[in-house]
Amino acid sequence: MMKYLATASLLLASAHLATGAALAADQGITDTEIVIGDVEPLTGPPALLGVAASIGHKIAIAEANNAGGINGRKIKYVLEDDGYVTARTIQGVKKVIDVDKAFAMLGISGSGQSIAVMPVLEKAGIPTVIDVAPVKFLWEPPRKNVFVVGQSYEEGIIHLVNYLADKNPGKKWGLITQDDDYGITVRDGFDTVVKAKKLNVVYSGNYKKGQQDFSSDMLQLKESGAEVFLAGGIIGENIAMMKELEKLNIKPVVGIFWPGRVEPVLKLMGPAGDGLYAVDYVEPFAGPAGKAFLEKAKGLLSEAEMKGINRYSMTGYAAAKVLISAIERCGKQPTWVCTIAELEKTKNVETGIMAPINFGTGVRFSNQKLQIMQSDFSTLSFKPVN
Amino acid sequence: MQYFTQLLISGLAIGAIYGLIAMGFAVIYKSTGLVNFAQGEMTMITAYIAWTISTTVSGNVFIVAIGAIIAAVVLGLVIERVVMRPMLGEPVFATVMVTIGLAVILRSSINFIWDAYPHGLDVGFGRTIVRIGTIGVRTGQIAVIVTLLVLLAAIWAFFRYSKVGVAMRAVAADDRTALLMGISATRVHALAWAASSVIAGIGGVFFALSYDLSPAMFQLGLKAFPATILGGLDAVLGSGLGGLLIGITENLAGGYIGSGMKEVAGFVMIIVVLMIRPFGIFGERDIERV
Numbered sequence: 074m075m076k077y078l079a080t081a082s083l084l085l086a087s088a089h090l091a092t093g094a095a096l097a098a099d100q101g102i103t104d105t106e107i108v109i110g111d112v113e114p115l116t117g118p119p120a121l122l123g124v125a126a127s128i129g130h131k132i133a134i135a136e137a138n139n140a141g142g143i144n145g146r147k148i149k150y151v152l153e154d155d156g157y158v159t160a161r162t163i164q165g166v167k168k169v170i171d172v173d174k175a176f177a178m179l180g181i182s183g184s185g186q187s188i189a190v191m192p193v194l195e196k197a198g199i200p201t202v203i204d205v206a207p208v209k210f211l212w213e214p215p216r217k218n219v220f221v222v223g224q225s226y227e228e229g230i231i232h233l234v235n236y237l238a239d240k241n242p243g244k245k246w247g248l249i250t251q252d253d254d255y256g257i258t259v260r261d262g263f264d265t266v267v268k269a270k271k272l273n274v275v276y277s278g279n280y281k282k283g284q285q286d287f288s289s290d291m292l293q294l295k296e297s298g299a300e301v302f303l304a305g306g307i308i309g310e311n312i313a314m315m316k317e318l319e320k321l322n323i324k325p326v327v328g329i330f331w332p333g334r335v336e337p338v339l340k341l342m343g344p345a346g347d348g349l350y351a352v353d354y355v356e357p358f359a360g361p362a363g364k365a366f367l368e369k370a371k372g373l374l375s376e377a378e379m380k381g382i383n384r385y386s387m388t389g390y391a392a393a394k395v396l397i398s399a400i401e402r403c404g405k406q407p408t409w410v411c412t413i414a415e416l417e418k419t420k421n422v423e424t425g426i427m428a429p430i431n432f433g434t435g436v437r438f439s440n441q442k443l444q445i446m447q448s449d450f451s452t453l454s455f456k457p458v459n
Numbered sequence: 460m461q462y463f464t465q466l467l468i469s470g471l472a473i474g475a476i477y478g479l480i481a482m483g484f485a486v487i488y489k490s491t492g493l494v495n496f497a498q499g500e501m502t503m504i505t506a507y508i509a510w511t512i513s514t515t516v517s518g519n520v521f522i523v524a525i526g527a528i529i530a531a532v533v534l535g536l537v538i539e540r541v542v543m544r545p546m547l548g549e550p551v552f553a554t555v556m557v558t559i560g561l562a563v564i565l566r567s568s569i570n571f572i573w574d575a576y577p578h579g580l581d582v583g584f585g586r587t588i589v590r591i592g593t594i595g596v597r598t599g600q601i602a603v604i605v606t607l608l609v610l611l612a613a614i615w616a617f618f619r620y621s622k623v624g625v626a627m628r629a630v631a632a633d634d635r636t637a638l639l640m641g642i643s644a645t646r647v648h649a650l651a652w653a654a655s656s657v658i659a660g661i662g663g664v665f666f667a668l669s670y671d672l673s674p675a676m677f678q679l680g681l682k683a684f685p686a687t688i689l690g691g692l693d694a695v696l697g698s699g700l701g702g703l704l705i706g707i708t709e710n711l712a713g714g715y716i717g718s719g720m721k722e723v724a725g726f727v728m729i730i731v732v733l734m735i736r737p738f739g740i741f742g743e744r745d746i747e748r749v
Contacts, residue, residue, distance in 0.1 A: 116567045118675040120575035278718035288469030289713030309673045320595040
């Protein structure tokens, strides 16, 4: 009898410990609330993307909360500012996981910051959906708990350069890139097409991050006789380049990448910004999907937040929708294990602002469909061209 | 030749902006012996205020200019009174650290007060392109070069002939003796901060006119600081000219050597110049009695 009682006690104790461990893993959930964490640059120049992405998350969360939350639990959104400083990103993610006890993560900041924070996310095992800066390192090799919504920078550039090369056969090419990981990715994508299509590159420049005056760079571009130009700046850099080209009285065919495909940029570029080609995997705001998104946001955001919306709000919204729907599918008692399993099962999730989102067994990258757009200065918008 | 001329004009234009901000550094250093690491941020704040005036009050160029100057004076005076004056007599290192802290606060305030989007300062002037043959230049670029030259002359006259200018030079040379002569060092310091804020702010407004406003604008301070080192940290006029030199060197290096050299060229020049004249081209050599 004593032996039986001892065995039963041991089994009970083990069961209790196991439950305790499971509960410890399932942090961030109470009977009424579920915590989703995020770390973004909310100050400094990259706040343009960080604030917009967080607004996208807020739209999806507000939408879910208005519909009663996730199986009755309201979502609490915890947002930290990293100022685009990697050390602060790591600090912020640790704080969100260890102090705020987030159940899942969205975001996270820029490409370099996401890469740096990967060991922390992996070690914690927290379900995470990354949406701001998709770079291959984040899904190759696939990490159990980290999913990425979007398309790779390299694929984006390849798609854009291929399109421009087919449209402008035999033309001379120019390229300028930033001297960081973003610039290297842009250059790698460009070089892939240059080799494949044997493009004639007559100008290749590299500028230091933070450079604001592009007068000598654009003068070199003019002297080189480039007819198609890939402007590898982000926001302010592309504006400065277009204005210099206008000053120099030349108008090559210009391609820009999606980090710079932000509508207010067109106003600042003036007429020089008309006819720019851009590549993206989210719908333009001028189209029906973009208009519907803005309409939806109006009812859920403050006036100040509405002003911060850009394409990153769409990517943020899509990622949050995917995460929320995965947690929802786990039923009344969601766990990390279940959420990760459900994220993996994500199939044709419709967001209305990009192609349906899919993951799969061992697939942690949604590989969104790309489209080419062209800017229209008269309406300050981008419109699809294919 | 056209290529060279275009590079030269663009270099002069951006150099004039560096020069104005560099003069802001020198005015404070000359009067207080302090390097203000928040100079770029003060420049940015003044430009943002000018933009706010242009979008909310009036887009009239004179109203924007007067409003921006008043705002810059207030900004300089407030910083001096609230942040810097309590640091009088404290070790220089601590005071410099305060300016670094101030820089971070001012930089962050952009996102809190305004936003992270770039904005254009449109006052109906400055963006028009003037073409001379195949060379293009914006009216704002011409205006900033002229403004720098006018300010250089005005500041020379101010330090040479005005009572206040002489008082500022006296405080810079020996603040205790100046105090014994009845000059209020704190007033001179306050004036220096206000003047520095206005001069650098003018540079910021011209930058916003020719280029755009963005939270990255504070980096102008990082470009202007080498200009003031080159011209001489205690030489207000020299700092202005240092800015022109840096701007021209950067552009010629970028145009003839390559894009990557643009950011490096100015610093290479500084290293070479400082090896020959450690106190800058126009700076005064420190003479110590032994």
